[in-house]
Amino acid sequence: DAGITQSPRHKVTETGTPVTLRCHQTENHRYMYWYRQDPGHGLRLIHYSYGVKDTDKGEVSDGYSVSRSKTEDFLLTLESATSSQTSVYFCAISARQGDTDTQYFGPGTRLTVL
């Protein structure tokens, strides 16, 4: 499972409240990613990180921010949650295997915004 944990695993919150999701890895991988999964869309990249304090936007970054103050933790924050952010959120790391980079995923966080 590439040593990835996500917390919380489930969360219900109200519109307008801030929410922070945590991704923790134990294997010192440089690259980390946040995705959201919605029916009919597969997974879509929100933000990614290529090192401590180095982050960039993905395909669906509006309404989200991230922080990475240490290698093992990558935080995703919804500053003011909206119902459209109800989704399942997955964190991933990228591991080099031979000549290929392969991503491995955490167990996911199911977020419901009422």
Next chain:
Amino acid sequence: AQSVTQLDSHVSVSEGTPVLLRCNYSSSYSPSLFWYVQHPNKGLQLLLKYTSAATLVKGINGFEAEFKKSETSFHLTKPSAHMSDAAEYFCVVSDRGGYNKLIFGAGTRLAVHP
């Protein structure tokens, strides 16, 4: 830009019959391609990956996929379906850029009937 199209949103087979999940990709250069599987309420598991070493790729649980450059396809097959294969399957292309960003297909839900 890279993109992935999974040609069937749902596939239904009987146990013991062959499985074919179709995927076409678009890429401006030689891509890295992946198939991931997601069982109900679970995270994503890597099934197999293509990295240009061999066009026929074998994965876990008896699955394999063939890379056909002329057809820009990477279809997933299995000779004999098992009930435990019921899941959602994602075809994924990597942009092979420095940050290994992934582009997901919308997914194919496989149902296996007794």
